[in-house]
Amino acid sequence: MHMIKTLVINTNGQGLYECTQEIKSIVKNAGIDEGLCTVFVQHTSASLVIQENADPSAQADLENWLNRLVRENDSLYTHTAEGPDDMPSHIKAALTSPCLSIPVVHHQLALGTWQGIYLWEHRRNGHNRRVVIHMGD
Amino acid sequence: MHMIKTLVINTNGQGLYECTQEIKSIVKNAGIDEGLCTVFVQHTSASLVIQENADPSAQADLENWLNRLVRENDSLYTHTAEGPDDMPSHIKAALTSPCLSIPVVHHQLALGTWQGIYLWEHRRNGHNRRVVIHMGD
């Protein structure tokens, strides 16, 4: 038994966009009691991350820390035709992940209490980001 | 055919805790000849990593390198209420991963010769870390 769904997340620039509830709903509707849910983002300048969901300051610090590590306008870059935020986006996506796999127990994602699932938009402009979700038992 | 098990790993502070044997045993007992084993940690200040299992100095260097990259008491942090090691823990968890998926062949994890599976505790204090393991064919 398996199911695939696509979720489109509209971003309005750099930042973490929580999608835990949307994915929980998809899992609940899939009718899978126990199994595995895999989330995959179809882009190379956005990524997926699980982070603390209680205090927004943790997400802001994470974003600011990574922005300091992976700077725009680095003289090392040669891939600059798509704007100063493009190459940093690819690097940030490589350092985080395009996919997450989370067990499903009793029709629910087996997330810890403080875990939220976030799409991380790395570009300055908004995009419609496609996330493909596979559930199987 | 599938099975879900939870493993609790008791840590006593920052470091890599090998759990390869525990996961191998769970896979062996699952009765799955060929399939996929997914390991998921239910926390945002611990993560999972596959590393060289032969020489402990590789694990120590990895830990020291990441501690230098992600420092405590960074003036950038605003999320400081839970202690100086909390925000670095979230960043380290985001740079590594909460999940690993490993094929199962002939009732065994298809790990390479030098690969061990480690829970990486990023907090200074010990914790009981919950790892959920899904096996399916």
Add this chain to the structure above:
Amino acid sequence: MHMIKTLVINTNGQGLYECTQEIKSIVKNAGIDEGLCTVFVQHTSASLVIQENADPSAQADLENWLNRLVRENDSLYTHTAEGPDDMPSHIKAALTSPCLSIPVVHHQLALGTWQGIYLWEHRRNGHNRRVVIHMGD
């Protein structure tokens, strides 16, 4: 329904080696209409990454950026017996990932338009890298 295949990628030193077509072929031949494809590298000094497949300069910049972040001959290293490029390789592998899971839709990997799958060789010398691929529905 599931299938496991092993792909050997011969590298000739540090760099990104695209293996998208090889994995697409394996998926097509598996006869799985909808499902999940998991790719796993059996080494701790190579990793897997999804990156932009259009412009090779993005891959070169990514590699150069990571080489600058994770330097050889760092005085922090104690694990030096296997050469100056060994410990940096383990760190780079930990910062990227040994595994990727990608949904399969209509017998095809559900990759985005600009996504390619790469084996990232982190050692200076060439190696025969083993990648195990699990497909299930």
